Amino acid sequence: MIHFPERVKICECWARDGLQGEDQFIPTEKKIAILNRMVEIGFKRIEATSFAHPRLIRQFSDSLEVLKGIQRPPDVTFIAIIPNDKGLDRLLEACDQGYGVQEITAILSASEDHLLANLERTFEEAMPPLADVVKRARQAGLKVIGCIGTAFGCPLAGEVPLGKIIELTDWYLKQGATSIMLGDTTGEANPKQVREVFGKMQERFPGVDFIAHFHDTRGMGLANTLAALQEGIVYHDSSFGGMGGQPATRRPKYHKGFAGNTCTEDMVVMMEEMGIETGLQIQEVIETALMAEEICGRELLGHVTRSGPIRHRSPQPLSPQDFRLGWEVPPALFSVENLGARTPRQDLPGRVIREALEKIWPLPAGLGIDLDGVLVKSEIEERTILVTRFKPLGLEKEKGRAFLEVLSQKANGDIYLQGQVKLVFP
Amino acid sequence: MIHFPERVKICECWARDGLQGEDQFIPTEKKIAILNRMVEIGFKRIEATSFAHPRLIRQFSDSLEVLKGIQRPPDVTFIAIIPNDKGLDRLLEACDQGYGVQEITAILSASEDHLLANLERTFEEAMPPLADVVKRARQAGLKVIGCIGTAFGCPLAGEVPLGKIIELTDWYLKQGATSIMLGDTTGEANPKQVREVFGKMQERFPGVDFIAHFHDTRGMGLANTLAALQEGIVYHDSSFGGMGGQPATRRPKYHKGFAGNTCTEDMVVMMEEMGIETGLQIQEVIETALMAEEICGRELLGHVTRSGPIRHRSPQPLSPQDFRLGWEVPPALFSVENLGARTPRQDLPGRVIREALEKIWPLPAGLGIDLDGVLVKSEIEERTILVTRFKPLGLEKEKGRAFLEVLSQKANGDIYLQGQVKLVFP
Numbered sequence: 001m002i003h004f005p006e007r008v009k010i011c012e013c014w015a016r017d018g019l020q021g022e023d024q025f026i027p028t029e030k031k032i033a034i035l036n037r038m039v040e041i042g043f044k045r046i047e048a049t050s051f052a053h054p055r056l057i058r059q060f061s062d063s064l065e066v067l068k069g070i071q072r073p074p075d076v077t078f079i080a081i082i083p084n085d086k087g088l089d090r091l092l093e094a095c096d097q098g099y100g101v102q103e104i105t106a107i108l109s110a111s112e113d114h115l116l117a118n119l120e121r122t123f124e125e126a127m128p129p130l131a132d133v134v135k136r137a138r139q140a141g142l143k144v145i146g147c148i149g150t151a152f153g154c155p156l157a158g159e160v161p162l163g164k165i166i167e168l169t170d171w172y173l174k175q176g177a178t179s180i181m182l183g184d185t186t187g188e189a190n191p192k193q194v195r196e197v198f199g200k201m202q203e204r205f206p207g208v209d210f211i212a213h214f215h216d217t218r219g220m221g222l223a224n225t226l227a228a229l230q231e232g233i234v235y236h237d238s239s240f241g242g243m244g245g246q247p248a249t250r251r252p253k254y255h256k257g258f259a260g261n262t263c264t265e266d267m268v269v270m271m272e273e274m275g276i277e278t279g280l281q282i283q284e285v286i287e288t289a290l291m292a293e294e295i296c297g298r299e300l301l302g303h304v305t306r307s308g309p310i311r312h313r314s315p316q317p318l319s320p321q322d323f324r325l326g327w328e329v330p331p332a333l334f335s336v337e338n339l340g341a342r343t344p345r346q347d348l349p350g351r352v353i354r355e356a357l358e359k360i361w362p363l364p365a366g367l368g369i370d371l372d373g374v375l376v377k378s379e380i381e382e383r384t385i386l387v388t389r390f391k392p393l394g395l396e397k398e399k400g401r402a403f404l405e406v407l408s409q410k411a412n413g414d415i416y417l418q419g420q421v422k423l424v425f426p
Numbered sequence: 427m428i429h430f431p432e433r434v435k436i437c438e439c440w441a442r443d444g445l446q447g448e449d450q451f452i453p454t455e456k457k458i459a460i461l462n463r464m465v466e467i468g469f470k471r472i473e474a475t476s477f478a479h480p481r482l483i484r485q486f487s488d489s490l491e492v493l494k495g496i497q498r499p500p501d502v503t504f505i506a507i508i509p510n511d512k513g514l515d516r517l518l519e520a521c522d523q524g525y526g527v528q529e530i531t532a533i534l535s536a537s538e539d540h541l542l543a544n545l546e547r548t549f550e551e552a553m554p555p556l557a558d559v560v561k562r563a564r565q566a567g568l569k570v571i572g573c574i575g576t577a578f579g580c581p582l583a584g585e586v587p588l589g590k591i592i593e594l595t596d597w598y599l600k601q602g603a604t605s606i607m608l609g610d611t612t613g614e615a616n617p618k619q620v621r622e623v624f625g626k627m628q629e630r631f632p633g634v635d636f637i638a639h640f641h642d643t644r645g646m647g648l649a650n651t652l653a654a655l656q657e658g659i660v661y662h663d664s665s666f667g668g669m670g671g672q673p674a675t676r677r678p679k680y681h682k683g684f685a686g687n688t689c690t691e692d693m694v695v696m697m698e699e700m701g702i703e704t705g706l707q708i709q710e711v712i713e714t715a716l717m718a719e720e721i722c723g724r725e726l727l728g729h730v731t732r733s734g735p736i737r738h739r740s741p742q743p744l745s746p747q748d749f750r751l752g753w754e755v756p757p758a759l760f761s762v763e764n765l766g767a768r769t770p771r772q773d774l775p776g777r778v779i780r781e782a783l784e785k786i787w788p789l790p791a792g793l794g795i796d797l798d799g800v801l802v803k804s805e806i807e808e809r810t811i812l813v814t815r816f817k818p819l820g821l822e823k824e825k826g827r828a829f830l831e832v833l834s835q836k837a838n839g840d841i842y843l844q845g846q847v848k849l850v851f852p
Contacts, residue, residue, distance in 0.1 A: 117757065192430070193700075222645055223696060274619075304645065332582075333543060
């Protein structure tokens with residue numbers, strides 16, 4: 001038997017880790033639009049922003065406006081990175097005014113070299129003020145994630161001893177941290193290591209919630225997520241389009257190319273395909289990822305945004321959005337005898353079109369199928385095998401009408417039906 | 427304890443599955459160049475070409491010339507796809523003349539709908555001639571891979587029952603097939619399913635070599651590979667740059683975007699990082715992937731071609747190729763006291779540069795380091811912490827000389843060394 005958690009708790013990190021390395025400033029209202037959409041489609045943990053000094057990371061100069069702008073259902077946990085006491089001061093003020101977060105992330109690296117490069121502090125310098133941040137946040141009623149960066153290796157220091165991760169976890173828990181994040185900051189983790197590290201950490205700290213935070217720098221984001229799932233890890237971080245990485249500031253950028261987080265939309269599809277509940281609808285997650293692409297103005301690194309979900313395992317009724325996304329539609333293939341031998345000849349085209357559509361999508365009740373634009377080019381027999389292909393042509397969203405090009409061919413290539421189908425959504 | 431195979435047998439599929447969907451014709455001599463390079467760097471199983479009819483897939487119209495052109499050490503197995511008896515006739519002729527292959531792949535789909543769409547044949551029509559191909563190939567002394575496509579699901583037919591895969595495996599083995607490939611033709615597999623299917627198949631057919639052949643359509647190539655490794659699978663297929671997919675012919679193309687095979691260079695890095703022997707050197711695999719990129723004229727889908735390997739786990743001495751690839755170099759960080767308190771002041775710059783280089787790479791014996799182009803901008807003390815960054819500027823390959831920009835800074839940002847280092851390789 002293979003065991004995985006029945007359900008996971010995903011933290012969507014696009015608005016913070018995802019945007020941290022983004023050169024262009026994403027307008028505040030667009031950040032808010034994506035965050036609100038995340039809430040609408042069911043994300044329950046959302047990393048909303050960072051309280052890094054606005055001079056250091058301009059992307060987060062609007063952190064307060066972002067927090068003011070988002071909707072806040074009671075069951076959604078918003079999270080912010082708090083790098084120091086000044087950041088905490090600003091956040092607590094926001095909390096007092098009713099637009100704070102419920103959880104903060106405190107940051108350390110497992111490697112002192114990385115800590116020096118990233119925060120310009122030694123352990124000795126970084127830990128006492130951080131302890132203070134954790135304690136004050138806890139006193140203010142906030143939960144605290146103790147983040148341990150470079151937990152799986154560091155490009156500056158090399159291997160990170162497990163003892164260091166244990167020591168820092170111990171320390172965080174003593175300060176009052178409510179969960180521990182092991183961060184693969186520079187994409188050095190491999191699945192074997194992930195299993196070993198999470199396995200040993202959970203043995204050592206039973207009952208502590210560990211968060212898996214991987215970067216896809218070497219393409220292993222999903223494989224490492226799988227390894228963490230196998231160790232029973234419930235908390236997973238990811239970012240739309242696999243965005244993210246080290247800050248694009250004067251700090252060292254360790255790797256070119258793919259430095260981002262594990263890709264949210266690909267991860268959700270993998271989990272849902274494996275029967276692990278994410279609480280999310282694949283189609284809606286993909287749509288939101290496409291919104292993020294539009295906002296960033298370029299194709300991001302997700303796979304399922306290109307391929308679409310696996311239709312026969314994600315049965316969503318056909319909807320206007322299928323046309324908006326413009327996914328390629330697989331052909332429908334069946335023998336005419338499937339339609340029933342007694343279908344009157346004049347009804348055959350309509351039966352063929354409906355059968356073909358139903359082979360591809362569950363059709364919503366009351367869908368109108370208008371064949372006025374379809375020509376019948378030849379006769380068919382009971383034993384004829386038809387390959388019917390549709391191509392989405394366009395959508396009149398307001399009127400709920402969509403247009404499909406249709407070509408239905410016999411096995412020998414002869415055309416049976418050709419033209420344009422109009423669908424009228426109920 | 428987590429178990430994986432100690433070593434794997436990778437089949438590099440770039441020259442066949444990789445190129446099958448490529449619109450541009452890759453010149454014969456370039457195919458040969460990559461195939462020869464694969465042999466040189468240690469691939470022992472190589473899918474060299476397809477004997478599909480040249481009219482159907484023009485990319486393989488040069489299959490005989492390719493086979494004539496490649497070097498053939500005795501320990502390398504070359505593999506060709508044989509779709510039908512005519513293809514086999516052509517191959518056997520080539521074998522007689524000394525430029526054949528040692529192994530062929532026979533193709534079926536687990537889904538009849540896919541078989542119809544792909545080969546325009548039902549099971550009843552496809553299997554007798556295929557049986558003949560398998561038997562004749564075996565009589566000619568060739569090994570035969572029985573490929574079962576869409577083994578993890580089919581966009582046309584939906585789920586594929588395990589019973590069908592068992593039935594086809596049984597059939598293949600009876601015809602004389604020497605191994606069985608389960609192909610995730612359209613990227614529908616997920617890791618849970620991969621473990622279940624390979625687990626049950628190995629239980630049912632002990633001693634049979636199963637080959638895992640995944641497509642990265644939904645980004646799960648490496649996660650599925652990991653799942654197959656956990657089931658003890660030793661044979662893995664992959665393609666440089668994640669190239670590959672359905673033929674770009676009149677056959678249906680099921681998915682846009684990423685339809686290719688699991689990416690060779692990313693897969694090799696994952697395996698080697700996990701301590702699984704591939705028999706390959708990461709750096710050489712990445713270089714060959716970059717050759718394939720150059721030949722295809724575009725950036726392919728590999729990750730480690732962008733990020734580079736994890737240096738501290740793949741200790742390769744610094745070599746001229748590090749400059750050719752232009753990877754970003756992580757900064758070196760250390761305190762001056764590391765150099766030894768007694769270093770004479772005038773020797774300090776040289777010691778700093780060497781120490782910094784050694785922090786990043788193992789240096790080859792006899793490497794010359796010329797500091798004529800480096801300026802000393804300030805004093806340093808024993809306790810000074812230096813961050814030293816190098817940027818590859820260029821390479822004079824013939825002379826074995828490479829140039830690095832260097833900037834060595836103190837923690838406060840003051841510059842200690844700045845300029846150009848010349849390296850002379852032994």
